[in-house]
Amino acid sequence: MKKIITNGTIVTAADQYEADILIEDGKIAAIGERLTADGAEIVDAKGAYIFPGGIDPHTHLEMPFGGTVTVDDFETGTTAAAFGGTTTVIDFCLTNKGEPLKNAIKTWHDKSRDKAVIDYSFHLMIGEVNEQVLEEIPLVIEEEGITSFKVFMAYKNVFQADDETLFRTLLFAKEHGALVMVHAENGDVIEHLVKEALDSGKTDPIYHALTRPPEVEGEATHRAAQLTGLADSQLYVVHVSCAEAMEKIADARKKGYRIYGETCPQYLVLDQTALEKPDFEGAKYVWSPPLREKWNQEELWKGLANGQLHTLGSDQCSFNFKGQKELGRGDFTKIPNGGPMIEDRFSILYSEGVEKGRISLNQFVDIVSTKIAKLFGLFPQKGTIAVGSDADLVIFDPTAERVISAETHHMAVDYNAFEGMTIKGEPVSVLSRGEFVIRDKAFVGKPGAGKYLKRKRFADVSNSAKKRVTFQQ
Numbered sequence: 001m002k003k004i005i006t007n008g009t010i011v012t013a014a015d016q017y018e019a020d021i022l023i024e025d026g027k028i029a030a031i032g033e034r035l036t037a038d039g040a041e042i043v044d045a046k047g048a049y050i051f052p053g054g055i056d057p058h059t060h061l062e063m064p065f066g067g068t069v070t071v072d073d074f075e076t077g078t079t080a081a082a083f084g085g086t087t088t089v090i091d092f093c094l095t096n097k098g099e100p101l102k103n104a105i106k107t108w109h110d111k112s113r114d115k116a117v118i119d120y121s122f123h124l125m126i127g128e129v130n131e132q133v134l135e136e137i138p139l140v141i142e143e144e145g146i147t148s149f150k151v152f153m154a155y156k157n158v159f160q161a162d163d164e165t166l167f168r169t170l171l172f173a174k175e176h177g178a179l180v181m182v183h184a185e186n187g188d189v190i191e192h193l194v195k196e197a198l199d200s201g202k203t204d205p206i207y208h209a210l211t212r213p214p215e216v217e218g219e220a221t222h223r224a225a226q227l228t229g230l231a232d233s234q235l236y237v238v239h240v241s242c243a244e245a246m247e248k249i250a251d252a253r254k255k256g257y258r259i260y261g262e263t264c265p266q267y268l269v270l271d272q273t274a275l276e277k278p279d280f281e282g283a284k285y286v287w288s289p290p291l292r293e294k295w296n297q298e299e300l301w302k303g304l305a306n307g308q309l310h311t312l313g314s315d316q317c318s319f320n321f322k323g324q325k326e327l328g329r330g331d332f333t334k335i336p337n338g339g340p341m342i343e344d345r346f347s348i349l350y351s352e353g354v355e356k357g358r359i360s361l362n363q364f365v366d367i368v369s370t371k372i373a374k375l376f377g378l379f380p381q382k383g384t385i386a387v388g389s390d391a392d393l394v395i396f397d398p399t400a401e402r403v404i405s406a407e408t409h410h411m412a413v414d415y416n417a418f419e420g421m422t423i424k425g426e427p428v429s430v431l432s433r434g435e436f437v438i439r440d441k442a443f444v445g446k447p448g449a450g451k452y453l454k455r456k457r458f459a460d461v462s463n464s465a466k467k468r469v470t471f472q473q
């Protein structure tokens with residue numbers, strides 16, 4: 001059915017203006033003043049901003065990790081995402097050494113099909129590079145539209161890959177025009193610091209943070225950046241938590257390397273003291289990289305404002321406090337790493353960023369949606385409000401105020417890391433390809449309505465992917 005959204009203020013990464021939006025067949029068919037169309041439903045958005053739907057480039061839905069599985073799956077996770085203003089998620093498909101990549105991808109399709117309420121796509125983990133992997137990569141890119149590959153530099157004996165694997169991944173990514181993503185922490189050094197801590201009886205959640213200091217993130221970020229420069233490839237550093245790592249990205253960009261940084265809402269508003277909460281509550285805040293000393297927050301905000309950091313991912317990886325986080329009582333290394341952020345990513349960036357004057361309204365859209373669509377081959381289908389783009393839209397009330405709480409959130413997880421935080425601005429209605437998923441703050445979507453998205457290559461969406469010095473996206 002046709003729809004016309006009227007009376008709202010359209011905000012993109014570049015513009016802000018009042019106009020109507022005509023939606024037809026799931027796409028934006030026209031933008032203009034006083035639009036009419038036979039049989040169109042009129043949606044009044046008076047007083048609201050109309051944003052392109054948020055894109056979350058970093059989720060772990062129904063992911064096995066730390067001897068357990070994240071509680072939010074593709075149904076609860078994408079429902080919560082939609083309530084929060086996100087209309088696309090890109091989840092990490094894990095692989096097992098020695099197993100064909102296509103098996104892992106099938107597992108992820110099986111988890112998500114018939115469950116997702118919004119559109120979704122996958123990144124693929126690379127744990128090893130051998131002849132079999134290199135043979136499969138062109139098929140993964142062409143048939144599955146998976147154009148981003150993730151290498152873990154931490155989680156020794158679990159996901160961690162060695163430097164040769166990272167370098168060979170950078171090389172095949174260059175050859176195929178794909179983007180490499182890294183979890184940048186030095187897993188070998190962490191292993192040693194953890195052993196020292198446990199040997200001296202330091203078992204509380206705070207030692208998770210103290211055994212993963214900023215230097216181990218900075219060192220790995222620098223190493224990955226140098227290898228990217230050497231390979232003349234392209235790199236996206238996930239979940240940048242501190243100034244130490246952000247500076248390494250900025251230094252590499254000064255040299256003309258194609259390197260991008262993502263941070264997450266938790267690093268912008270929470271700090272390391274959360275891990276010291278009594279009664280083992282600190283375990284709720286155990287994820288990697290860890291929360292940092294508070295002064296880092298303002299540095300990360302400055303990085304988002306001045307272009308040293310580019311995107312905001314949630315790193316949604318939710319484990320219940322009861323029965324899951326509790327596995328680590330008496331040994332912080334057994335606390336499953338991860339937290340629930342998918343629902344509040346968009347609103348926290350608006351409230352703490354735009355409302356507090358740290359970033360502009362256009363920067364907000366760029367960081368939460370547009371830049372992500374560009375880097376991950378979804379633009380201009382997603383990430384903007386333009387004729388021909390998917391009608392993934394958020395009708396957002398900038399005057400609304402709410403307090404974040406596990407009592408009212410829509411994730412399946414039993415706590416909220418941002419409990420008690422007051423947020424200004426709220427998504428009222430959210431459309432995915434022209435259909436309401438959230439209408440007047442109520443869920444009206446359908447599991448299975450979300451479509452799997454095949455993505456373009458980084459090299460095809462970035463006009464200077466092959467050039468070194470002049471690149472700016």
Ligand SMILES: NC(=O)NCCC(=O)O
Nearest residue numbers: 183287288315317337338
């Ligand atoms: N971040 C975290 O602690 N868990 C999810 C996996 C990862 O992104 O490292």
Ligand SMILES: [Zn+2]
Nearest residue numbers: 183238239288
């Ligand atoms: Zn990670």
Ligand SMILES: [Zn+2]
Nearest residue numbers: 058060315317
């Ligand atoms: Zn993650």
